[in-house]
Amino acid sequence: HGQVTLDISLLHSAALERLEVALSTSPMVRLGRTTFEIAEALVENNCDYSDLLDDATPAGHLTLSLRAPTVFRSGDAQSVMPTPSQVFGHLRSVWTEWAPSHLAPDLDLREIPIFVDRLDGVTKSITLRNREWIGFTGTVGFDLSKASDRDRRVLCALALLAPFSGIGANTTLGM
Numbered sequence: 766h767g768q769v770t771l772d773i774s775l776l777h778s779a780a781l782e783r784l785e786v787a788l789s790t791s792p793m794v795r796l797g798r799t800t801f802e803i804a805e806a807l808v809e810n811n812c813d814y815s816d817l818l819d820d821a822t823p824a825g826h827l828t829l830s831l832r833a834p835t836v837f838r839s840g841d842a843q844s845v846m847p848t849p850s851q852v853f854g855h856l857r858s859v860w861t862e863w864a865p866s867h868l869a870p871d872l873d874l875r876e877i878p879i880f881v882d883r884l885d886g887v888t889k890s891i892t893l894r895n896r897e898w899i900g901f902t903g904t905v906g907f908d909l910s911k912a913s914d915r916d917r918r919v920l921c922a923l924a925l926l927a928p929f930s931g932i933g934a935n936t937t938l939g940m
Contacts, residue, residue, distance in 0.1 A: 769801045774810035776863075776929040781811050797894075810928065814864040821922035823914040826882070827907045829924060834889045834900025835933040843934075845888050845901040849879035852905070852932055856923040859930040870919050878911035879920070893935060900933070 775781050784806070792803045829852065837844045837851040844851065853874055861869050886903015909917045930936065 768804040770803075770805045770807065773806055773808050774929050775808065775812075776810075776817075776926075777813060781808065814860070814868050817922050817925040818868065820925060821918045823917035824921050825908070825910040825917065827909060827921065827924045828883065828904055829907075829927055829932070830904050831886070831900075831902055831932060833931075834891045834898060834902050836898050836900040836935070838934040843898075845899060847881070847884075847901055847905040847932070849877075849881065849907060850874050852907075853879070853920060853923055855932055856926050856930065860923060860926055870923065872916065872919050872923075877916050877920075880908040880911075882906050882908040898935065 773784070775784070788803055788806060794801055794803055829847070831847065835845070835847060837846070837848075837855070853872075857870055857872060857874070883904065883906030886901055886905075888899050889902050890897055890899050892898070907920075909920055912920065
């Protein structure tokens with residue numbers, strides 16, 4: 766048993782209350798197969814999906830920082846390339862699954878001109894559950910200037926979701 770400090774971003778105000786109750790009952794948490802004692806929990810962000818929509822602007826460019834190795838899966842195939850369809854498709858799926866249905870993004874990514882215009886990073890290897898994964902770590906920039914204002918605003922809202930949900934495969938394992 767080790768002690769850890771947990772940095773938390775919550776996307777629902779009720780989640781903070783549940784977390785506080787759970788940690789007051791027992792400071793022990795299990796991450797994968799390891800149990801830790803939470804020495805301190807720091808809430809970095811706490812908002813709702815409607816806040817993300819309110820904060821979204823029709824930006825002409827978005828830059829995302831991928832701090833942990835990021836890999837994208839499609840069946841048995843894997844890719845380290847953060848393409849617009851992989852990144853925003855993942856975020857749209859997470860949003861659709863967890864947000865209230867009336868806030869679901871209506872967005873056909875095949876019809877929106879989004880281009881990767883900056884890529885600065887490296888590929889790194891990480892071992893999870895006795896398997897090696899190779900993923901991209903760094904920043905990726907997306908040129909949204911050819912998209913409509915509405916689509917740019919929705920893409921921005923999806924990008925604001927990234928710190929809460931992660932991007933790509935194995936986000937629940939730390940990727």
